[in-house]
Amino acid sequence: MQEGWVLIFTAKETYQAKIAEDILKQNGIESHILSTPDSVLPPLGEAKLYTPKENVDEARKILAENDIVENA
Numbered sequence: 001m002q003e004g005w006v007l008i009f010t011a012k013e014t015y016q017a018k019i020a021e022d023i024l025k026q027n028g029i030e031s032h033i034l035s036t037p038d039s040v041l042p043p044l045g046e047a048k049l050y051t052p053k054e055n056v057d058e059a060r061k062i063l064a065e066n067d068i069v070e071n072a
Contacts, residue, residue: 004052005050006053007050008031008060008063009063011046011047011048013046014035020049020068021049023062024051027058029058029062033047033049033050034050035047
């Protein structure tokens with residue numbers, strides 16, 4: 001990821017990160033997903049959601065308010 005971007009969320013599946021990304025977008029916060037597919041099917045595999053460091057606190061607050069939590 002580019003300098004100045006911070007990991008704010010890790011999901012077991014790409015679609016979970018996409019939901020989080022969409023929620024942030026609806027709230028005016030830029031974010032990007034990096035995924036590491038573990039199968040031939042693109043939507044499967046761990047995905048990491050990043051946002052610019054100046055948006056980290058607000059992004060985490062928004063995700064928490066929407067019950068978006070890290071997968072254990």
